[in-house]
Amino acid sequence: MEKRIKITINGETTEVQPGTSVLDAAHQAGVIIPTLCYHKDLCVAGNCRVCVIEIAGQKRLAAACATPCEDGMEVLTNTLKVRNSRKHIIELLLSEHNAECTSCYRNGNCELQKLASDYKIMTQDFIDLIPFKNFTIDNFSPSIIKDDSKCIKCQRCVRTCAELQSVNALTMAYKGEHAMITTFFEKSMNDVVCTNCGQCVNHCPTGALTEKNYIEEVWSALADKNKFVVVQTAPAVRVGLGEELGFDPGKRVTGKMVAALKRLGFYAVMDTDFTADLTIMEEGTELLMRLKDALYEGREDVKLPLATSCSPGWIKFIEHIYPDFLGHLSSCKSPQQMFGALVKTYYAKARKINPSKIVSVSIMPCTAKKFEAARPEMRDSGFRDVDYVLTTRELAIMIKQAGIDFLKLQDMSFDRLMGESTGAGVIFGATGGVMEAALRTAYEIVTGREVPFENLNITPVRGMEGVKEASITIEDPLKEWAFLDGVQLNCAVAHGLANAKIVMDAVRDGKVKYHFIEFMACPGGCLGGGGQPIPTNPEIRKRRAQAIYAEDAGMPLRKSHQNPEVIKIYKEFLGKPLGEKSHKLLHTTYIKRTNF
Amino acid sequence: MEPISDLIRRLADRYGRERSSLLPILQGVVEQEKFLSEYSMTEIARELNLPAADVYGTATFYSFLEYKKMGRYIIRLCKTITCSMKGENQILLTIQDLLKIKVGETTPDGNFSLLQTNCLGFCHKAPAMLINNEVYNELTPEKVRDILTSYINSNGGGIKNVNNSST
Numbered sequence: 001m002e003k004r005i006k007i008t009i010n011g012e013t014t015e016v017q018p019g020t021s022v023l024d025a026a027h028q029a030g031v032i033i034p035t036l037c038y039h040k041d042l043c044v045a046g047n048c049r050v051c052v053i054e055i056a057g058q059k060r061l062a063a064a065c066a067t068p069c070e071d072g073m074e075v076l077t078n079t080l081k082v083r084n085s086r087k088h089i090i091e092l093l094l095s096e097h098n099a100e101c102t103s104c105y106r107n108g109n110c111e112l113q114k115l116a117s118d119y120k121i122m123t124q125d126f127i128d129l130i131p132f133k134n135f136t137i138d139n140f141s142p143s144i145i146k147d148d149s150k151c152i153k154c155q156r157c158v159r160t161c162a163e164l165q166s167v168n169a170l171t172m173a174y175k176g177e178h179a180m181i182t183t184f185f186e187k188s189m190n191d192v193v194c195t196n197c198g199q200c201v202n203h204c205p206t207g208a209l210t211e212k213n214y215i216e217e218v219w220s221a222l223a224d225k226n227k228f229v230v231v232q233t234a235p236a237v238r239v240g241l242g243e244e245l246g247f248d249p250g251k252r253v254t255g256k257m258v259a260a261l262k263r264l265g266f267y268a269v270m271d272t273d274f275t276a277d278l279t280i281m282e283e284g285t286e287l288l289m290r291l292k293d294a295l296y297e298g299r300e301d302v303k304l305p306l307a308t309s310c311s312p313g314w315i316k317f318i319e320h321i322y323p324d325f326l327g328h329l330s331s332c333k334s335p336q337q338m339f340g341a342l343v344k345t346y347y348a349k350a351r352k353i354n355p356s357k358i359v360s361v362s363i364m365p366c367t368a369k370k371f372e373a374a375r376p377e378m379r380d381s382g383f384r385d386v387d388y389v390l391t392t393r394e395l396a397i398m399i400k401q402a403g404i405d406f407l408k409l410q411d412m413s414f415d416r417l418m419g420e421s422t423g424a425g426v427i428f429g430a431t432g433g434v435m436e437a438a439l440r441t442a443y444e445i446v447t448g449r450e451v452p453f454e455n456l457n458i459t460p461v462r463g464m465e466g467v468k469e470a471s472i473t474i475e476d477p478l479k480e481w482a483f484l485d486g487v488q489l490n491c492a493v494a495h496g497l498a499n500a501k502i503v504m505d506a507v508r509d510g511k512v513k514y515h516f517i518e519f520m521a522c523p524g525g526c527l528g529g530g531g532q533p534i535p536t537n538p539e540i541r542k543r544r545a546q547a548i549y550a551e552d553a554g555m556p557l558r559k560s561h562q563n564p565e566v567i568k569i570y571k572e573f574l575g576k577p578l579g580e581k582s583h584k585l586l587h588t589t590y591i592k593r594t595n596f
Numbered sequence: 597m598e599p600i601s602d603l604i605r606r607l608a609d610r611y612g613r614e615r616s617s618l619l620p621i622l623q624g625v626v627e628q629e630k631f632l633s634e635y636s637m638t639e640i641a642r643e644l645n646l647p648a649a650d651v652y653g654t655a656t657f658y659s660f661l662e663y664k665k666m667g668r669y670i671i672r673l674c675k676t677i678t679c680s681m682k683g684e685n686q687i688l689l690t691i692q693d694l695l696k697i698k699v700g701e702t703t704p705d706g707n708f709s710l711l712q713t714n715c716l717g718f719c720h721k722a723p724a725m726l727i728n729n730e731v732y733n734e735l736t737p738e739k740v741r742d743i744l745t746s747y748i749n750s751n752g753g754g755i756k757n758v759n760n761s762s763t
Contacts, residue, residue: 168647173656184648185634185663192649596638596648 005071010078016069023051023064031077034086034115036093036205037154038065040537041523042163048154049089050115053077061085087119095126097206098135098149104207105145109534111205112152140188142374143196143212143367151181151208157200164523165497167317169194181208184596193320193596195497197313197521198367198391198530211367211531214388215398221359221388228267229359230347232339232418233257235273236365236429236526237392239547243533243540244396245406250543252551255411260399261363262412271414272362273421275335275342276428276437278569279310280560282586283332283434284442285577287516288481296483303327305492305507305514308434310334312372313521313530315590317497322504323592331587335428336362336369337378339418340385341585346573347418355381361388363395365429365529368521377588391531420565423456423551423558430548431495431525432461432468435518439472439491440559446474446481456558462549464524464542466499467492491516496523601639603628608643618644618654622661630670630709631662659713667702667709669747672726675712678719683736687723688712690737694744708747 004015007025014029021044026033037048046066053064056074061082064075076082094116101107135149153172158181161170169192173182183192201209221229242251261269287306294302309315309330318325333341339362344355362369366389372378373386390398399406414420424440427433436458443451451458451472460470473488474481492514494503500519506512522529524541527548552558560566574581598606607624611617618640625636632655641648655661662670673679673688692698695708702709718724721733725740732743 162647168649171647171649171653173653175657182649182652184637184652193647594638596641 005069007069007071007073007075009075018069020069021065022053022055022062022067022069022073022075025069026053026064026075026077033064033077034118035065036111036115036152037156039156039159039203040539041203042156042159045155045159048093048152050086050093052082052085052089054079054082087121088125090115090119091121091124091126093152094121095124096129097152098130098147104150105210105213106207110207113206138188138190139212141190141194141196141212141371143198143370144189144194144201145210145212146189147208147210148180148182149208150206152206153179153181154205155181156203156205157181157209160199160203163498164199165195165197165317165521166501167193167195167197167497170200193594195313195316195320195521196368196371196530197497199522200530201367202530202532202534202536211391211393212370213394213397214370214390215394215401218361218388218390218398221361222265224359226357227359228353228357229265229361230268230270230343231261231266231361231363232270232272232275232336232343233261233363234336234365234429234526235276235426235433235548235551236529236532236544237363237395238551239429239527239544240365240392240532241396244393245399247407248543249540250547252547253406254551255413256406256409257395258414259409259412260402260404260406261395263404263409264398264402266361268415268417268419269412270339270343270418271421271425272335272339272364273425273428274418274563274565275338276310276425277422277560277563277566278338278586279332279335279428279434280424280437280441281566281570281577282338282582283308283330284438284445284560286330286332287438288442288445289578291484291487291489291515295487305517306330308516308518309588310428310434311368311519311521311526312366313368314497314500314519316368316371316593317500317521318504318519319590319593320595321501322508323595325504325508326590326592328507329590331589333378333586333588334369334372335425336364336389337372337385337588338586340373340378341381342418342569344381344383344385345585346569349573350417355383358383359387360385361390362386363390363392365392365526365532366522367391367530369531380585380588392529393531393533396533416565418565420563421555422560422563423553423555424560425563426552426555427548429526430462430545431464431520431523432458432493432518433525433548434520435461435470435491435493435516437560438516438518439470439489441561443472443474444559444561446477446484448478450559455553457549457553461491461493461518462545464538464545466496467494467503469493489516490514491518493518495520495525495528497521597628600625600629600633600636604636604639604643613644615644615646618646618651619658622651622655622658626661630666630668631664633665637663665702667707669707669727670709670711672711672713672716674714674716674718674722674724676715676719678715679723682722684723686737687725687735687740690740691744694741708744 016025036050037045046063051064052061054076138146158170238254242253293299307328348355370389424437470491474484494500527544528541607621611620637651641651718733723735724733
């Protein structure tokens with residue numbers, strides 16, 4: 001065992017591993033030190049100074065997050081000097097912060113506001129600098145609003161964009177009092193390499209970066225008697241929503257969420273998991289077709305590996321950074337957009353509703369979905385397929401506004417027609433889920449047997465490791481797939497765009513031979529999405545993932561091709577996977593974008 | 597003049613393609629172009645495989661890396677305390693009057709840009725200014741008029757050593 005070192009915190013001795021920061025040691029010992037620029041997902045920056053502490057024998061205060069423990073160190077976290085310094089630091093931050101809290105989207109969930117409240121900043125000893133600066137708000141993006149007047153330059157967004165996502169849309173520019181967080185040539189977030197993933201929004205401690213919300217638009221639609229407002233909910237929402245409404249992380253609130261949506265007045269509450277199952281049918285078939293073309297027909301122009309296309313953040317990333325690889329993307333729309341296209345065609349026909357009167361809303365753990373829904377390609381139903389996209393957070397706001405006591409709600413189930421799903425659809429919300437669902441179905445199509453994993457749980461593709469690999473050897477396939485006999489299907493899963501970049505670089509350089517890769521823009525997959533409750537951190541992501549897999553395990557049907565509504569829609573409407581109608585409604589194209 | 601993309605490739609060959617090569621390359625482009633255009637920065641980003649935003653962040657951090665279009669001659673007048681006390685404002689007014697531009701502007705013929713700078717280290721010979729890389733100090737309105745006139749008369753060809761023996 002490694003040698004442990006002893007330090008005292010406020011007079012109490014505690015033992016820690018070498019290399020532990022004073023901040024972590026204090027938290028282990030039950031001493032809370034306030035932080036602002038610190039985030040568990042990110043490298044230490046030590047720039048906000050809110051976590052200052054006193055170390056015996058040192059004249060200057062030190063930042064607890066950036067100070068490693070040393071043997072015999074005596075740390076004091078609650079001296080008069082520390083408290084006054086912290087208070088001054090918070091006051092200084094506030095002097096450069098537009099503290100109009102009542103009109104701020106993050107009112108009530110702002111880390112700076114909480115610090116000001118904890119330390120009771122009642123006076124203003126420093127000049128308010130906001131009126132002297134000329135701030136503009138960037139709200140051109142359909143997903144993200146950037147308001148520099150609320151920025152405290154902690155650089156969590158910059159580190160998120162660089163470390164977690166390798167996108168680097170945001171940077172620190174200028175210096176001193178002119179320093180600001182901005183994009184290339186201060187362009188709008190809409191005009192740069194930004195993927196709209198929203199991780200910066202999720203990591204921002206204040207209201208400087210927020211999602212563009214469509215709450216009022218949805219309320220207006222709900223109030224319109226001439227409209228049929230239908231809603232779909234993504235798999236990751238049901239394991240995150242509870243956190244905003246009084247439950248601990250990892251609580252599944254599927255039934256309560258459906259009940260709440262019905263109370264909000266939606267005409268029908270449906271499930272994106274249904275189109276997740278549909279995605280598997282389409283994408284699985286696409287994979288098998290490409291394998292057939294490559295291995296049986298011997299065609300060399302077949303683009304393998306096939307990359308998944310469910311994550312709109314990932315789509316925009318590949319369009320910007322690897323435009324030469326767009327042919328590798330599955331042409332399948334994301335489940336949200338498949339749903340949108342079907343609601344205004346299949347559903348409208350079945351329910352005998354004029355599709356022009358349908359308002360299609362989706363609840364997503366994602367800010368990039370807002371951008372995706374606005375893409376010009378996404379109008380195959382003849383209308384805009386998805387009218388409004390709300391994040392998990394926005395739904396929670398609506399539930400609170402409606403005066404619904406979420407904790408007391410009785411569970412309800414999704415409406416039928418596009419409401420039925422399988423466990424395979426549910427696990428779309430976690431990293432590795434699309435891969436697992438696809439393998440469950442594809443293997444069975446090819447061999448007629450279930451995947452050779454206990455209880456259908458393909459554990460190698462689960463978990464929070466950045467890049468996961470799995471191989472399945474196809475043995476004894478059905479006659480029509482005989483050419484796949486003995487073929488080892490190599491799969492990879494990457495989540496977080498930084499990991500996606502690692503995999504894509506390896507693919508580009510020919511270092512790996514994969515057949516199928518699942519990419520998710522956000523760490524942990526959709527359950528760690530940019531639209532999920534704040535905070536999201538490694539521990540919370542793990543709990544949400546456990547909830548997703550528990551939901552899957554509890555489903556009676558766990559393979560997409562078993563979904564009775566999927567079988568029905570192919571029989572009555574779509575024909576067959578990759579058929580003509582599917583092609584028109586469920587598939588899309590991509591465009592090349594610039595890399596800055 | 598060398599095309600910018602060629603220049604950047606040549607600079608990268610010379611200084612390397614590491615992150616740490618960025619600054620000398622930025623300086624090299626500014627040397628020729630006087631400023632870093634959007635195009636220069638995306639080309640540098642591509643050549644070094646760096647995010648364009650990082651190139652922009654670096655370029656805006658350093659005072660002598662301009663990122664707006666500049667004239668052939670960039671006048672940088674020192675605005676720090678000593679120069680200010682020794683009549684910097686008179687010099688500024690003279691330059692503005694002669695060139696008909698304000699601080700931050702460029703003459704319509706694209707020859708002169710006027711900027712203010714922090715201390716040039718010539719406090720003992722204040723007030724001081726830079727025109728591109730040439731230092732002019734102990735300035736008086738008459739002297740600065742002579743200097744600028746010589747630049748104008750040389751049709752932008754550049755003239756050095758105008759009463760500048762003390763540097």
